[in-house]
Amino acid sequence: MVATSLVERCRRGDRDAWRDLVSEYSRYVYAIILRGYRLHESDAEDVFQDVFARVFERLETLRDDDALRGWIAQVTRNLCSDHLRRAHPHEELTEATVTDVDDRLADLDDALAVRQALTRLPQGCAEILDRFFCRDESYRTIGGALGIPAGTIASRISRCLDRLRREMAGRDPAAGASGGE
Numbered sequence: 083m084v085a086t087s088l089v090e091r092c093r094r095g096d097r098d099a100w101r102d103l104v105s106e107y108s109r110y111v112y113a114i115i116l117r118g119y120r121l122h123e124s125d126a127e128d129v130f131q132d133v134f135a136r137v138f139e140r141l142e143t144l145r146d147d148d149a150l151r152g153w154i155a156q157v158t159r160n161l162c163s164d165h166l167r168r169a170h171p172h173e174e175l176t177e178a179t180v181t182d183v184d185d186r187l188a189d190l191d192d193a194l195a196v197r198q199a200l201t202r203l204p205q206g207c208a209e210i211l212d213r214f215f216c217r218d219e220s221y222r223t224i225g226g227a228l229g230i231p232a233g234t235i236a237s238r239i240s241r242c243l244d245r246l247r248r249e250m251a252g253r254d255p256a257a258g259a260s261g262g263e
Contacts, residue, residue: 089147104134107151110194111158118187119162129165133158151194159187199249207242214239 088106091099111133115126136157144153200208209228213219214235225232 089141089144089150092141100138103137103150107154110151110190111154113190113193114155114158114187115162118159118183118190119166121162121165125165125169129158129161132161136161155187155191195250196246199246202249203242203245206238207245210235210238211242211246 088099088103092103108130111130112126115121115129115133116123121129133154137154140157144150200211203211206228210224213224213227219227221232221235224230224235230238
């Protein structure tokens with residue numbers, strides 16, 4: 083797996099691997115902090131730095147290298163919760179708040195999984211799906227940009243969605259926090 087080799091390279095002290103790890107997971111960590119826990123921008127930066135400092139310090143404790151994403155998510159959740167407890171020491175979390183955060187985090191996990199699956203698709207598929215679903219472009223616009231007849235775009239989207247489904251079928255949504263945090 084990609085995560086395994088990245089973790090191994092980080093453990094060996096490879097600075098480029100560390101930059102790759104931070105680059106790969108920074109948007110995900112920020113999404114958890116900002117969208118999941120709704121921290122303010124200044125607090126988000128502090129928690130972000132703490133997350134990657136903790137990951138760097140404790141990477142050796144990760145028991146399953148393939149669980150890197152789930153472990154980073156757990157570290158982020160723990161540090162966000164710690165921050166909220168320090169910032170609001172007399173406020174208790176309600177069950178509704180916890181459920182809301184859990185739902186937002188599940189959505190973020192799904193979005194990251196789709197994003198990662200898209201990177202494993204052939205470039206043409208990833209581009210067509212991105213243009214149609216993320217950029218909300220019409221068949222005509224996509225066809226014009228890619229030099230494909232507009233009438234062909236629907237069948238390409240269908241085929242690419244099938245490939246994405248197959249790519250996502252191997253995903254284990256429960257593969258998460260089997261790290262050392």
